[in-house]
Amino acid sequence: MAKNQTGELVQGTLDMMILKTLSQCPMHGYAIALAIHDRSLEVLKVEEGSLYPALHRLELAGLLESDWKLSEANRRAKFYRLTPAGRKKLTVEASNWVRLAAAIARVMETA
Amino acid sequence: MRWWFRLRKRRSLDQDLEDEIAFHRAMRAHDLDPPPFGNATQIKERIRDMCTLGWLEVLVADGCYALRGMRRDKAFAVTAIALLALAIGANTAMFIVLKRVILDPLPFPDADRLVRIYDFHKERGTAQSVTALNYLDWAAESKAFETLAAFSGQGMTITGQGEPELIIALGVSPNLLQTLGIKAALGRDFRPEEIVRGRDRVIILTHRLWQRKFGADPAIVGRQVRINGDGYEVIGVMPAGFNFPDKTYEAFVPLPLRGGDPAWTNRSSHYLRVVGRVRSSATIESARAEMNQIAGRLEAAYPEVNAKLGVQLRALKDTVVGDSRRLVLLLYGAATILLLIACANLASLLVARSSARRLEFATRAALGASRPRLAVQMLVEAGILSIIGGAAGLGLAYLLIRSLRIAALESLPRMDELQLDPAIVAFSIALTMATAILFGLGPALFGTRSLGTARGSGAHGIRQGMRQALVIAQVSMSLVLLAGAGLFLRSLYNLGQADRGFDAESVVTMGFALGVNGYPSAGKMMNFAEQLRAGLSEFPSLRASGFSTSLPLSGQAWGNPIAVQGQAPMTGNKSNIARIQCISPGFQEALRMRLLVGRPIAPSDDSRAPAVALVDEIFVRTFLDGTRNPIGERIKIGEADSRGPWLSIVGVVAASRQFSLEASPEAHIFVPYFQLGDLAPIFGRGLYLAGRSSTPAEASRAMKSKIAALDPTLAVRGPNLLSESVDSAMAPARFRTSLMIGFAALALVLASVGLYGVIAFSVAQQTQEIGVRIALGAQRTQIISMVLASGAHLSGLGITLGLCGALALSRILEKEQLLFGVSPRDGLTFAVVAGVLGLVTFVASLVPARRAASIDPMRALRAE
Numbered sequence: 013m014a015k016n017q018t019g020e021l022v023q024g025t026l027d028m029m030i031l032k033t034l035s036q037c038p039m040h041g042y043a044i045a046l047a048i049h050d051r052s053l054e055v056l057k058v059e060e061g062s063l064y065p066a067l068h069r070l071e072l073a074g075l076l077e078s079d080w081k082l083s084e085a086n087r088r089a090k091f092y093r094l095t096p097a098g099r100k101k102l103t104v105e106a107s108n109w110v111r112l113a114a115a116i117a118r119v120m121e122t123a
Numbered sequence: 124m125r126w127w128f129r130l131r132k133r134r135s136l137d138q139d140l141e142d143e144i145a146f147h148r149a150m151r152a153h154d155l156d157p158p159p160f161g162n163a164t165q166i167k168e169r170i171r172d173m174c175t176l177g178w179l180e181v182l183v184a185d186g187c188y189a190l191r192g193m194r195r196d197k198a199f200a201v202t203a204i205a206l207l208a209l210a211i212g213a214n215t216a217m218f219i220v221l222k223r224v225i226l227d228p229l230p231f232p233d234a235d236r237l238v239r240i241y242d243f244h245k246e247r248g249t250a251q252s253v254t255a256l257n258y259l260d261w262a263a264e265s266k267a268f269e270t271l272a273a274f275s276g277q278g279m280t281i282t283g284q285g286e287p288e289l290i291i292a293l294g295v296s297p298n299l300l301q302t303l304g305i306k307a308a309l310g311r312d313f314r315p316e317e318i319v320r321g322r323d324r325v326i327i328l329t330h331r332l333w334q335r336k337f338g339a340d341p342a343i344v345g346r347q348v349r350i351n352g353d354g355y356e357v358i359g360v361m362p363a364g365f366n367f368p369d370k371t372y373e374a375f376v377p378l379p380l381r382g383g384d385p386a387w388t389n390r391s392s393h394y395l396r397v398v399g400r401v402r403s404s405a406t407i408e409s410a411r412a413e414m415n416q417i418a419g420r421l422e423a424a425y426p427e428v429n430a431k432l433g434v435q436l437r438a439l440k441d442t443v444v445g446d447s448r449r450l451v452l453l454l455y456g457a458a459t460i461l462l463l464i465a466c467a468n469l470a471s472l473l474v475a476r477s478s479a480r481r482l483e484f485a486t487r488a489a490l491g492a493s494r495p496r497l498a499v500q501m502l503v504e505a506g507i508l509s510i511i512g513g514a515a516g517l518g519l520a521y522l523l524i525r526s527l528r529i530a531a532l533e534s535l536p537r538m539d540e541l542q543l544d545p546a547i548v549a550f551s552i553a554l555t556m557a558t559a560i561l562f563g564l565g566p567a568l569f570g571t572r573s574l575g576t577a578r579g580s581g582a583h584g585i586r587q588g589m590r591q592a593l594v595i596a597q598v599s600m601s602l603v604l605l606a607g608a609g610l611f612l613r614s615l616y617n618l619g620q621a622d623r624g625f626d627a628e629s630v631v632t633m634g635f636a637l638g639v640n641g642y643p644s645a646g647k648m649m650n651f652a653e654q655l656r657a658g659l660s661e662f663p664s665l666r667a668s669g670f671s672t673s674l675p676l677s678g679q680a681w682g683n684p685i686a687v688q689g690q691a692p693m694t695g696n697k698s699n700i701a702r703i704q705c706i707s708p709g710f711q712e713a714l715r716m717r718l719l720v721g722r723p724i725a726p727s728d729d730s731r732a733p734a735v736a737l738v739d740e741i742f743v744r745t746f747l748d749g750t751r752n753p754i755g756e757r758i759k760i761g762e763a764d765s766r767g768p769w770l771s772i773v774g775v776v777a778a779s780r781q782f783s784l785e786a787s788p789e790a791h792i793f794v795p796y797f798q799l800g801d802l803a804p805i806f807g808r809g810l811y812l813a814g815r816s817s818t819p820a821e822a823s824r825a826m827k828s829k830i831a832a833l834d835p836t837l838a839v840r841g842p843n844l845l846s847e848s849v850d851s852a853m854a855p856a857r858f859r860t861s862l863m864i865g866f867a868a869l870a871l872v873l874a875s876v877g878l879y880g881v882i883a884f885s886v887a888q889q890t891q892e893i894g895v896r897i898a899l900g901a902q903r904t905q906i907i908s909m910v911l912a913s914g915a916h917l918s919g920l921g922i923t924l925g926l927c928g929a930l931a932l933s934r935i936l937e938k939e940q941l942l943f944g945v946s947p948r949d950g951l952t953f954a955v956v957a958g959v960l961g962l963v964t965f966v967a968s969l970v971p972a973r974r975a976a977s978i979d980p981m982r983a984l985r986a987e
Contacts, residue, residue: 040146064140064144
């Protein structure tokens with residue numbers, strides 16, 4: 013459910029990955045994109061066209077909060093962090109995902 | 124409060140987004156292999172849509188944009204709004220009628236529990252009025268009804284209050300008003316004991332009569348008035364607007380059903396109408412079951428009169444609305460077809476506009492507008508047009524109410540109060556929204572396709588295809604309306620031309636009633652009648668004159684079973700009922716009812732002469748097999764063994780439409796008035812005078828003065844012209860025909876404008892192609908015929924489809940008996956309407972065809 017050949021994400025999984033990425037520490041958008049790219053061993057490319065709308069959607073839903081801070085490069089950047097609701101959402105989503113991924117894997121093996 | 128907070132944040136949000144994306148770009152610039160950044164504007168748009176007041180701002184912005192667009196393109200806006208106003212106005216106006224006739228409950232509390240009950244002849248399947256004793260037994264035995272009330276109309280002469288006046292009153296059982304659930308506004312209701320003869324000299328006035336005749340006297344209750352020569356005490360006045368069963372009846376008096384005249388209080392005179400209020404604990408079904416049981420018991424107990432007599436229950440409202448229900452639905456359907464045509468027309472206008480605005484949309488798409496966003500904008504534009512058009516339509520409907528009421532007054536029931544109410548306004552708002560979606564959705568979906576490229580022509584085909592489909596739909600729907608109008612028009616014409624069996628031209632009529640007090644015996648009545656007959660024959664201005672107990676179209680001729688001497692009683696479902704009217708010598712001549720065989724009723728046919736009768740050809744056909752020579756045959760009014768005399772048939776007249784212009788005529792018998800004998804006090808009190816004269820005004824003065832000279836207390840209704848009653852009998856046909864023609868004419872205009880639009884547009888699109896053709900040597904006639912062919916193709920398809928719809932419609936019209944003397948598959952009508960539509964659409968495509976032929980090839984080619 014993660015991506016197809018061109019590295020496009022399937023809907024729904026991006027939100028979950030953003031939440032997971034932010035569970036360590038607050039980050040700005042570019043860092044989130046990089047983090048997902050790196051952690052997926054360069055398989056997943058997050059397009060800005062999806063990333064920023066997703067970030068704002070999550071913020072509107074009360075799962076993220078944001079602040080303007082100075083970045084590592086000493087520029088003003090918007091940092092996102094998880095809210096308690098976001099953390100709870102992540103746990104639910106993550107366990108769902110694990111169950112789903114395992115189930116899909118079994119189907120693919122046996123078929 | 125969240126939305127307010129967001130609204131305030133709105134401005135900073137734009138800045139935020141700007142900064143955030145700038146930061147992202149800056150960071151990416153350092154990267155060796157940066158992932159591609161999308162369309163920044165589009166991202167911002169999407170986030171803004173998400174974060175802000177979204178839909179409301181979009182609506183306001185689109186609304187303003189649409190209004191600006193309309194100001195730029197006034198012609199389009201005015202056309203569209205006028206179209207919508209006409210279509211929504213017509214539809215709303217018809218809905219006002221539909222609501223009044225079909226949806227509104229009758230103006231009585233819990234009106235849905237009121238039912239009419241009839242004696243029902245099980246073998247013939249006909250419902251009849253009820254006999255007095257059957258009614259009294261029903262009322263005593265049934266448990267399912269709170270009350271059962273009976274009523275019957277009767278003429279009453281009010282004297283001592285200005286000119287003597289004959290009014291129509293309703294004789295009622297004392298519980299009628301209680302059954303209907305309406306209390307008198309002044310005074311009291313009837314008391315139960317007022318059903319008894321001798322206690323029944325009390326009267327309740329309608330509000331109208333109280334105002335008209337008694338100057339709205341507040342002290343009217345308790346006053347004595349003289350009616351039919353007797354003193355009646357006014358005990359009450361009904362509230363304004365109370366009409367039962369309709370406006371004809373202006374007062375209420377008790378029917379003396381107990382101890383009254385045996386001619387009326389028996390089990391064989393069917394003259395009462397019965398209405399009951401079903402208990403809230405019962406249902407109409409359970410009431411019906413109970414009434415069937417009671418009728419079964421009565422049938423067993425009185426086999427000689429109640430044999431084969433069951434009951435029929437119908438909701439009171441159904442009996443009031445009757446067949447009008449279907450006519451109203453039909454006319455509303457026509458108005459809805461018109462609305463659909465207008466929608467199709469507007470949709471194709473919008474599609475054309477979206478083609479013309481391709482560049483604008485493409486630019487907006489490039490600037491970040493998504494396709495749904497553009498579709499919403501088009502829908503908002505449609506919505507704004509609709510709202511303005513709908514408001515104008517509602518106003519139009521409001522203006523139409525008055526004329527519609529007047530036009531429909533004689534044709535539809537319950538038209539006395541026709542008004543705009545909140546439900547109508549709500550309906551027209553809903554209609555407006557539905558209209559906007561109907562004509563806006565298609566263009567919004569197709570019009571915004573493949574906007575990626577400004578010059579993109581991929582969607583062009585779809586749009587043109589859609590416009591063509593819409594034009595075909597318009598043409599076919601118009602044909603359906605035109606065919607309906609054509610069939611109605613033919614019916615109306617036939618109705619005007621049909622042989623009615625009498626000649627109404629220059630016939631003056633007046634009516635009066637010989638009351639019991641002035642004329643207690645048959646002898647007195649005959650005496651008066653003889654003097655009147657002799658007196659009228661003196662007037663030179665009257666070419667022919669006479670009187671009768673019924674006039675054509677008055678519906679007064681009563682139906683009675685008839686026996687034929689030497690013939691077994693009719694059995695099975697064949698009716699043995701004929702309509703009977705008593706006429707004086709001269710009446711048949713005054714109406715110019717054609718004598719086919721034998722002789723007319725003569726002055727010598729009096730009480731001393733043998734009893735005779737005239738019959739009409741329908742009677743000969745149904746009772747005498749139509750083959751035998753009817754002269755000399757003997758018939759009897761009533762069963763063969765009843766005590767009445769046998770009447771010899773002396774003549775046969777042509778069938779005449781005595782009851783209604785449209786229904787097929789029924790068998791009629793004309794009996795000499797002067798041979799009525801003992802029956803005169805029962806059947807001969809209400810009389811109509813008819814005189815044929817080339818100077819109707821003079822004749823009516825003479826007739827009136829003669830009556831006044833004979834009896835100054837007699838109240839006379841009229842004079843009227845018989846041709847006027849014929850005219851008003853044609854009112855329903857005229858009403859539905861003119862409405863249908865109106866709808867059809869509008870539809871024709873819309874369809875031709877629609878076709879013109881499509882052809883003109885496609886000519887404009889093909890300017891270069893046509894230019895090339897002309898440059899290469901194509902003849903102008905070839906160009907013209909090419910364009911005409913494309914128009915003919917569309918209208919031909921539309922007409923073919925429409926003919927199928929029109930055939931379906933005509934079958935419905937025939938089933939509802941709305942056609943007169945015209946076949947539902949009338950070739951002439953269909954050919955003419957198809958021809959008219961073909962011709963109009965031909966002209967509509969001729970204009971753009973000529974324009975195409977005049978294209979200058981040099982200019983057309985240079986334009987590219």
